[in-house]
Amino acid sequence: MMRLTSTHFGIFVIFAAIYAAGTLALGSLPLGDIQVKTGEIATPLAALFGFASVVGLVFGQFIANMASPLGPLDLITPGIAFVALLILRRLANKSILLGVAAYYVITAVWIAFLTSTVTGRNDAFINPFISQAIALAIGTVLYFVVKSRMPKPVPAQTAEA
Numbered sequence: 068m069m070r071l072t073s074t075h076f077g078i079f080v081i082f083a084a085i086y087a088a089g090t091l092a093l094g095s096l097p098l099g100d101i102q103v104k105t106g107e108i109a110t111p112l113a114a115l116f117g118f119a120s121v122v123g124l125v126f127g128q129f130i131a132n133m134a135s136p137l138g139p140l141d142l143i144t145p146g147i148a149f150v151a152l153l154i155l156r157r158l159a160n161k162s163i164l165l166g167v168a169a170y171y172v173i174t175a176v177w178i179a180f181l182t183s184t185v186t187g188r189n190d191a192f193i194n195p196f197i198s199q200a201i202a203l204a205i206g207t208v209l210y211f212v213v214k215s216r217m218p219k220p221v222p223a224q225t226a227e228a
Contacts, residue, residue, distance in 0.1 A: 078119040079126070085109045086127025091134060098201070101194055106131060107202035111167050111210040113152050114159035115217070121152045137185045147177045163210060167203050175199040 086106035093105045106127060113120045128145040135141035151173040159166035178195035 075117075075119040078116050079123040082109060082113075082116070082120040082123025083127035083130070084123075086124050087130040088127075090127075090131035101197050101201070103198045103201045104131075105202070107199065108206040108209065110152070110155070110170060110203060111163060111206040112213060114156055114163055114166060114210065115214060118156075121149065121156065124152060125149045137181060140181060140185060144174075144177065144181070148174055163207065167207050171199055171203050 086109060089108070090104055090106035106124075110124060113124060125145045125148055128148055129142065132141045132144055151170045154173070155166040155170040157166070158169050175196045178199065179192045182191040182195055183189060
């Protein structure tokens with residue numbers, strides 16, 4: 068069982084704030100008809116920052132979705148994102164691109180279904196795929212930048228006799 072430390076709590080708070088504030092305060096980045104949720108950009112970083120970041124992203128998404136124009140059905144989305152984030156973290160051990168791709172497929176299908184169901188528009192099915200792809204592409208680039216800046220573990224030196 069994972070013990071909660073102040074570091075874990077700090078990571079949780081930072082990721083919850085990034086998602087909630089990024090989505091509510093900054094809104095979506097409009098690219099024509101496509102609305103890119105800025106909070107989604109931090110998603111690939113969950114592979115680097117552990118389970119606390121997963122819970123933070125899900126909590127931040129829950130807060131942001133309370134103000135969603137899609138209504139109460141959008142409060143199901145954080146649960147789906149939680150499962151997708153766990154899959155992302157598991158697959159990221161093999162390849163971050165594989166993990167992000169799995170998250171993309173799971174969440175884009177759900178958001179596309181939700182959007183087209185709530186709005187009743189058939190074209191609403193395509194936009195979530197494009198917006199998720201843009202956000203996750205930016206997030207994946209951010210992942211590689213952050214990973215390259217993280218300190219490398221120093222190998223333990225053996226004692227000389």
